[in-house]
Amino acid sequence: MKDDDCTPFLQEVLPCLQLRWHGFRNVRRQVCKRVQRRIALLGLGDVQAYRAWLDTHPDEWRVLDACCQITISRFYRDRRVFQCLETDVIRHIVQRIQRDGEQTLTVWSAGCGAGEEPYTLALLWAFSLAPMFPGIKFNILASDANADVIHRMREACYSGTSLKDLPDRWREAAFSRNENRFCLREPYRKNIEIRHQDIRRGVPNGPFYLLLCRNLVFTYFDEKLQCETGRHLSNRVREGGSLVIGGHEQLPDCIAGFEPWDGCRSIYRKTG
Ligand SMILES: C[S@@+](CC[C@H](N)C(=O)[O-])C[C@H]1O[C@@H](n2cnc3c(N)ncnc32)[C@H](O)[C@@H]1O
Numbered sequence: 536m537k538d539d540d541c542t543p544f545l546q547e548v549l550p551c552l553q554l555r556w557h558g559f560r561n562v563r564r565q566v567c568k569r570v571q572r573r574i575a576l577l578g579l580g581d582v583q584a585y586r587a588w589l590d591t592h593p594d595e596w597r598v599l600d601a602c603c604q605i606t607i608s609r610f611y612r613d614r615r616v617f618q619c620l621e622t623d624v625i626r627h628i629v630q631r632i633q634r635d636g637e638q639t640l641t642v643w644s645a646g647c648g649a650g651e652e653p654y655t656l657a658l659l660w661a662f663s664l665a666p667m668f669p670g671i672k673f674n675i676l677a678s679d680a681n682a683d684v685i686h687r688m689r690e691a692c693y694s695g696t697s698l699k700d701l702p703d704r705w706r707e708a709a710f711s712r713n714e715n716r717f718c719l720r721e722p723y724r725k726n727i728e729i730r731h732q733d734i735r736r737g738v739p740n741g742p743f744y745l746l747l748c749r750n751l752v753f754t755y756f757d758e759k760l761q762c763e764t765g766r767h768l769s770n771r772v773r774e775g776g777s778l779v780i781g782g783h784e785q786l787p788d789c790i791a792g793f794e795p796w797d798g799c800r801s802i803y804r805k806t807g
Pocket residue numbers: 604605606607608609612645646647648649651652678679680681684732733734735748749750751781
């Protein structure tokens with residue numbers, strides 16, 4: 536579909552889904568391609584016909600909503616964030632867990648993509664931190680609304696480009712090569728629960744010491760939905776725990792009870 540057709544279409548329909556055009560500007564092509572395929576499948580002539588179809592077929596909005604799930608991700612995305620988690624944030628949290636006489640560091644990766652983010656955390660823990668804290672268990676809940684990425688996460692096989700930012704040592708030790716794909720070895724997939732869940736409809740009970748919600752709520756949702764969803768997220772973070780958002784995102788003022796983690800952009804500490 537030509538950009539001249541797709542852009543005005545998205546500018547009109549995204550607010551109806553409580554999504555915001557600003558977030559989609561640079562990644563709209565992924566959505567446009569899906570909408571184009573949908574138009575062809577329905578046998579409609581063009582995007583104007585599809586717009587009219589939406590008016591007469593209310594269920595179609597759910598299909599369009601699914602077309603708008605941007606699924607771009609990669610391992611070790613935003614290296615500064617993972618370095619801060621490794622050298623500072625997670626160590627502090629574990630010290631607190633030990634002080635409180637607990638044993639499990641609970642983590643939630645919300646909008647986890649095809650596993651790149653939660654598996655990066657699992658590798659970080661296994662290679663760098665687990666040897667320092669042998670008595671601590673590291674449990675990750677990884678959730679996403681998109682059935683396709685959930686399926687890919689369960690397979691855990693990736694192209695070389697999605698692994699290119701990972702430290703070499705981790706990549707070489709943790710993946711086995713299967714033709715052009717790199718599959719995560721079983722030991723690094725333990726202690727990760729995978730859940731198919733739309734963050735707008737429900738959130739896990741938690742609570743979590745570490746919650747990553749990057750490049751989803753605070754990029755694509757409109758202001759009202761950011762606040763509604765953001766409050767649900769913030770309730771699931773334990774006091775002293777941490778919330779991590781995307782590198783280009785801002786925590787809206789309506790989300791109270793967090794302060795920036797010193798020296799770590801995009802990372803917040805829950806103050807109470
Ligand atoms: C751009 S990716 C970000 C993946 C990863 N967090 C990262 O930063 O690399 C956004 C992910 O959020 C998922 N997603 C979109 N809408 C969602 C929703 N309402 N609830 C849960 N996940 C959603 C998409 O399927 C996609 O996997």
